[in-house]
Amino acid sequence: GAVVSQHPSWVICKSGTSVKIECRSLDFQATTMFWYRQFPKQSLMLMATSNEGSKATYEQGVEKDKFLINHASLTLSTLTVTSAHPEDSSFYICSARDQGRLGYGYTFGSGTRLTVV
Amino acid sequence: GQSLEQPSEVTAVEGAIVQINCTYQTSGFYGLSWYQQHDGGAPTFLSYNALDGLEETGRFSSFLSRSDSYGYLLLQELQMKDSASYFCALYAGNMLTFGGGTRLMVKP
Numbered sequence: 001g002a003v004v005s006q007h008p009s010w011v012i013c014k015s016g017t018s019v020k021i022e023c024r025s026l027d028f029q030a031t032t033m034f035w036y037r038q039f040p041k042q043s044l045m046l047m048a049t050s051n052e053g054s055k056a057t058y059e060q061g062v063e064k065d066k067f068l069i070n071h072a073s074l075t076l077s078t079l080t081v082t083s084a085h086p087e088d089s090s091f092y093i094c095s096a097r098d099q100g101r102l103g104y105g106y107t108f109g110s111g112t113r114l115t116v117v
Numbered sequence: 118g119q120s121l122e123q124p125s126e127v128t129a130v131e132g133a134i135v136q137i138n139c140t141y142q143t144s145g146f147y148g149l150s151w152y153q154q155h156d157g158g159a160p161t162f163l164s165y166n167a168l169d170g171l172e173e174t175g176r177f178s179s180f181l182s183r184s185d186s187y188g189y190l191l192l193q194e195l196q197m198k199d200s201a202s203y204f205c206a207l208y209a210g211n212m213l214t215f216g217g218g219t220r221l222m223v224k225p
């Protein structure tokens with residue numbers, strides 16, 4: 001149980017274009033999902049908290065107009081990197097917690113490696 | 118805010134025991150968790166300590182001391198496949214804050 005599916009697993013795009021990444025909770029409902037960014041050999045940095053039916057909460061220093069988050073249903077959150085630039089190349093990971101389960105447990109998606117050329 | 122410190126790298130031999138330490142600063146938290154991440158993969162949950170003491174899950178154990186603001190992950194009977202990055206993370210306010218990660222290299 002508690003599976004999070006993330007697509008695509010990798011994407012290459014040209015500078016100036018936009019890329020959408022999907023994160024789905026497959027067997028539970030997630031009112032809250034989290035988006036992380038990870039550079040090579042570094043830690044996971046929280047970008048934003050995605051809230052179903054309301055605006056996302058962005059961490060300090062994260063451009064909300066560049067990283068658009070939509071959480072339109074209890075099982076789907078999307079991250080759109082707008083007007084992508086090479087410096088946006090990174091590993092993006094989503095996470096969700098099945099609050100219906102006893103105890104603790106955050107589940108992560110498989111990640112999306114974005115390369116902007 | 119919250120911050121966590123871990124050693125950046127640890128090297129050990131196959132079959133040995135290794136301990137990865139994590140010290141933290143926080144104004145309050147529910148618990149300390151540990152995740153494993155192989156290169157190019159997603160973090161996978163290993164262990165969680167809500168209370169002080171030792172939690173054992175197979176070859177992996179995790180320890181928490183709230184009074185010392187300290188925890189560790191203990192890996193026993195190391196295998197080559199254990200070569201990965203290990204992250205401690207504080208669970209507070211419905212979110213996780215990760216440490217910098219420890220890269221474990223297991224040698225034959």
